[in-house]
Amino acid sequence: MGLDMYLYRQQYAHPELKENLRLERAGKITTFAPERRTFLREEIGYWRKANHIHRWFVENVQEGSDDGHDYYVDRSELEELLKLVIKVLKHSKLVPGTVPAGRRILQNGEIQDTWEDGSIIDNPELAETLLPRLGGCFFGSLDYDQDYVNELRHTKSLNQKIMKDSNIFRSCG
Numbered sequence: 001m002g003l004d005m006y007l008y009r010q011q012y013a014h015p016e017l018k019e020n021l022r023l024e025r026a027g028k029i030t031t032f033a034p035e036r037r038t039f040l041r042e043e044i045g046y047w048r049k050a051n052h053i054h055r056w057f058v059e060n061v062q063e064g065s066d067d068g069h070d071y072y073v074d075r076s077e078l079e080e081l082l083k084l085v086i087k088v089l090k091h092s093k094l095v096p097g098t099v100p101a102g103r104r105i106l107q108n109g110e111i112q113d114t115w116e117d118g119s120i121i122d123n124p125e126l127a128e129t130l131l132p133r134l135g136g137c138f139f140g141s142l143d144y145d146q147d148y149v150n151e152l153r154h155t156k157s158l159n160q161k162i163m164k165d166s167n168i169f170r171s172c173g
Helices: 015-020 051-060 075-090 125-130 146-164
Strands: 004-013 023-025 028-030 038-048 094-107 110-121
Touching: 004 015, 004 051, 038 146, 051 075, 051 146, 075 125, 075 146, 094 146, 110 146
Parallel strands: none
Antiparallel strands: 004 038, 023 028, 094 110
């Protein structure tokens, strides 16, 4: 499976509300047939190569199944993830170190990873326990470094915005 993950809000459009819906593409208005079920789907979150966040969703929302299908995510699950992220961020002090440069070179007949100066987590034990990295093809780095922390910050910001948006979890009646 790829490692791009999307979080969507999907809402049913009641037939009596469809007359108020307008979708315009290339200057043309699309109408919605009242006899058909219509859903509105809005992207509210996106992660790329955040394998620790991907792993959390697989283990806590998808019952261990990493199959690329859509899964329902409850508010309480996002709150649980947010609490873990905040805890790991609080205990993840970045210090100078070397990090993967994202390139490989051929050296002495072998393919070698390249490294550059960056920041690593001083003591990653809590991160390894609560939000461990996930290995696999195209899953990004396994290091506990600045990229790991940046994805935690992104997840924290995203989840906080979602929690503040009263429309996301409002019942559609």
